[in-house]
Amino acid sequence: xxxxxxxxxxxxxxxxxxxxxxTIVTRQADGGTVRQTFTELGARTExxxxxxxxxxxxxxxxxxxxxxxxxxxxxxxxxxxxxGAVLHTINIRLFPQQLIHVINHAQDQVLLIDxxxxxxxxxxxxxxxxxxxxxxxxxxxxxxxxxxxxxxxELLAEAGAGFDWxxxxxxxxxxxCYTSATTGNPKGVIYTHRSQYLHxxxxxxxxxxxxxxxxxxxxxxxxxxxxxxxxxxxxIAFGSTLVLPGSRPDAKAILDLMERERVTVAAGxxxxxxAAAELLEAGAYRLEAVRSVICGGAAIPPxxxxxxDRLGLPVLHAYGMTETSPLASCAHLRxxxxxxxxxxKFQVRTTQGSAxxxxxxxxxxxxxxxxxxxxxxxxxxxxxxxxxxxxYYRDDRGADxxxxxxxxxxxxxxxxEDGYITIVDRAKDLVKSxxxxxxxxxxxxxxxxxxxxxxAAVIGVTHPRWQERPLACVVPKRDAQIRPTKxxxxxxxxxxxxxxxxxDDVVFVEEIPKSSVGKFQKRDLRERxxxxxxxxx
Ligand code: AMP
Numbered sequence: 001x002x003x004x005x006x007x008x009x010x011x012x013x014x015x016x017x018x019x020x021x022x023t024i025v026t027r028q029a030d031g032g033t034v035r036q037t038f039t040e041l042g043a044r045t046e047x048x049x050x051x052x053x054x055x056x057x058x059x060x061x062x063x064x065x066x067x068x069x070x071x072x073x074x075x076x077x078x079x080x081x082x083x084g085a086v087l088h089t090i091n092i093r094l095f096p097q098q099l100i101h102v103i104n105h106a107q108d109q110v111l112l113i114d115x116x117x118x119x120x121x122x123x124x125x126x127x128x129x130x131x132x133x134x135x136x137x138x139x140x141x142x143x144x145x146x147x148x149x150x151x152x153x154e155l156l157a158e159a160g161a162g163f164d165w166x167x168x169x170x171x172x173x174x175x176x177c178y179t180s181a182t183t184g185n186p187k188g189v190i191y192t193h194r195s196q197y198l199h200x201x202x203x204x205x206x207x208x209x210x211x212x213x214x215x216x217x218x219x220x221x222x223x224x225x226x227x228x229x230x231x232x233x234x235x236i237a238f239g240s241t242l243v244l245p246g247s248r249p250d251a252k253a254i255l256d257l258m259e260r261e262r263v264t265v266a267a268g269x270x271x272x273x274x275a276a277a278e279l280l281e282a283g284a285y286r287l288e289a290v291r292s293v294i295c296g297g298a299a300i301p302p303x304x305x306x307x308x309d310r311l312g313l314p315v316l317h318a319y320g321m322t323e324t325s326p327l328a329s330c331a332h333l334r335x336x337x338x339x340x341x342x343x344x345k346f347q348v349r350t351t352q353g354s355a356x357x358x359x360x361x362x363x364x365x366x367x368x369x370x371x372x373x374x375x376x377x378x379x380x381x382x383x384x385x386x387x388x389x390x391x392y393y394r395d396d397r398g399a400d401x402x403x404x405x406x407x408x409x410x411x412x413x414x415x416x417e418d419g420y421i422t423i424v425d426r427a428k429d430l431v432k433s434x435x436x437x438x439x440x441x442x443x444x445x446x447x448x449x450x451x452x453x454x455x456a457a458v459i460g461v462t463h464p465r466w467q468e469r470p471l472a473c474v475v476p477k478r479d480a481q482i483r484p485t486k487x488x489x490x491x492x493x494x495x496x497x498x499x500x501x502x503x504d505d506v507v508f509v510e511e512i513p514k515s516s517v518g519k520f521q522k523r524d525l526r527e528r529x530x531x532x533x534x535x536x537x
Contacts, residue, residue, distance in 0.1 A: 019239030188393030
């Protein structure tokens with residue numbers, strides 16, 4: 001067989017030759033949109049590569065982006081890897097110290113920055129070691145204290161048309177993402193052309209997301225969060241119209257776009273779908289074209305899935321990590337489940353699903369032995385596959401994560417006889433009471449299913465007798481008519497869980513702290529309630 005390298009160059013070539021007239025729609029700050037064809041994307045990608053070459057970018061150099069989801073960001077997605085350089089998509093919500101760390105650690109040479117995000121970079125610029133050029137993703141350079149700032153559109157205009165793409169090896173690095181670390185500095189994962197090519201193919205499998213030419217795809221998930229789950233590559237590979245939500249999108253902006261552009265597939269974390277549910281239930285939107293609302297990055301609360309079922313919007317729960325590119329599994333029903341009771345089918349849809357073709361799962365206990373596929377026994381999820389990382393980039397913290405050819409995910413799961421996994425917790429979030437594990441996720445889901453509750457997080461708090469006991473932190477719905485009391489919540493949990501699982505106390509808080517990509521950040525709550533004394537302790 002021919003040994004044709006699997007590269008992002010071939011993804012773009014295919015997209016341009018087959019789907020040149022398809023469009024990329026970007027929402028603007030004023031609510032309008034910019035439309036560009038794939039053919040225009042191709043031409044501008046060549047100009048960008050030429051411009052970066054003129055700035056001195058060569059093979060293997062890192063080019064950072066600090067940007068929202070937009071057509072210009074998309075141009076960097078293709079120009080940078082295809083010229084042999086490495087695209088580092090920087091999370092715009094990192095704290096200054098983390099931001100300085102990732103930019104210096106990646107050794108970014110050029111930063112492409114959205115104009116409204118310039119102040120954040122200005123604040124850390126003096127501590128950035130190697131950045132030679134700052135490029136603002138706009139027509140001209142606004143007032144800024146940064147040195148050597150260039151305007152993106154001026155660079156493209158000067159660059160001239162055409163670019164001779166170099167021959168690449170499929171194992172060449174193509175992109176770099178840092179995990180949204182919960183402790184310490186973020187850890188980097190280098191993707192290769194091959195891993196991204198194969199991950200893109202997986203997005204098109206009908207057993208996964210089934211992306212195709214007939215789709216209009218809206219990634220709400222940021223292009224700095226695991227490459228927007230790889231969806232922009234899928235859009236170009238399969239010819240889906242791509243709708244990008246631009247600067248500071250909120251639930252209303254997303255729903256406006258979904259309605260107006262007749263979006264068929266939209267993807268985001270549960271937080272955004274929670275916010276959108278309120279607006280949808282108010283009846284303000286008609287989303288007739290939607291075929292899949294992809295919810296991933298954190299567990300979908302079953303109560304939220306029920307709300308979307310009532311709205312008639314099909315939700316698909318998907319799971320993955322920065323280390324797995326990210327798609328690892330999704331929760332489709334199988335044909336043999338067709339006659340199962342509704343409630344059982346519903347439960348399958350709330351799991352993290354079964355492994356995608358290309359990804360293998362194992363679940364092991366603390367001794368490293370495989371646990372039975374009984375849907376009950378807890379163990380750590382291990383993964384391997386051609387788009388699963390084998391190390392962290394220039395980092396020696398990988399020893400516990402990459403062992404014996406497997407990625408140790410840190411996610412504690414059960415798995416059933418059909419291979420569906422259910423995350424019961426992150427290893428570090430499990431509450432260990434008297435030597436037994438309690439799933440904070442199950443308790444949270446039960447509390448969030450109650451009327452009048454907006455959000456809930458359960459954390460382990462040190463206990464003199466049991467080592468740890470669960471404490472429930474609950475955010476009441478702001479405009480709720482009935483707000484549950486502590487006793488209501490405990491009563492509900494007593495009816496659903498073993499006695500020793502029920503939290504020892506409930507505290508009402510203003511909000512659950514969120515990470516930079518919108519997931520619950522329980523570390524902050526654990527710090528806040530570190531010395532919490534239960535009344536019976
Ligand atoms: P990140 O690398 O930032 O994408 O975070 C990966 C982690 O997010 C995983 O290891 C899980 O703990 C969590 N995660 C991702 N998707 C899901 C999901 N569908 N359900 C529960 N947790 C998830």
